[in-house]
Amino acid sequence: MGTIKLTLAGILLVLFSCKKNQNGYEAMVEEAASSGKNYSNVAFASENDKVCQMSLDIGIVDTLQFNGKVYGFCSQSCKQQFTNNPHKYVSEGLLK
Numbered sequence: 001m002g003t004i005k006l007t008l009a010g011i012l013l014v015l016f017s018c019k020k021n022q023n024g025y026e027a028m029v030e031e032a033a034s035s036g037k038n039y040s041n042v043a044f045a046s047e048n049d050k051v052c053q054m055s056l057d058i059g060i061v062d063t064l065q066f067n068g069k070v071y072g073f074c075s076q077s078c079k080q081q082f083t084n085n086p087h088k089y090v091s092e093g094l095l096k
Contacts, residue, residue: 024077028075029074032058032061032075035059035060037059039056042063042072043070044069044071045071046071049072049075051079051089052074054074056072056074058074061074062079066090
């Protein structure tokens, strides 16, 4: 029962946090949840993907180091958008 509640909470979190369109959203959640990568020993600059704001607790597909900080991404698409224009997503002094 606890696992079901945790899974449902994760799904609800994603539904309300990801700002992508519905088709892209579904693919990103699937990609993140199935990544199987373990980043438990990494100190990330943010608890969320800086592009779509999806919680990194859902899953992390890839990471990128920028200005000495490590950022996690829920999909390759988000990583690519960040890579193309990191200053759009990161403003020193405004990091959350």
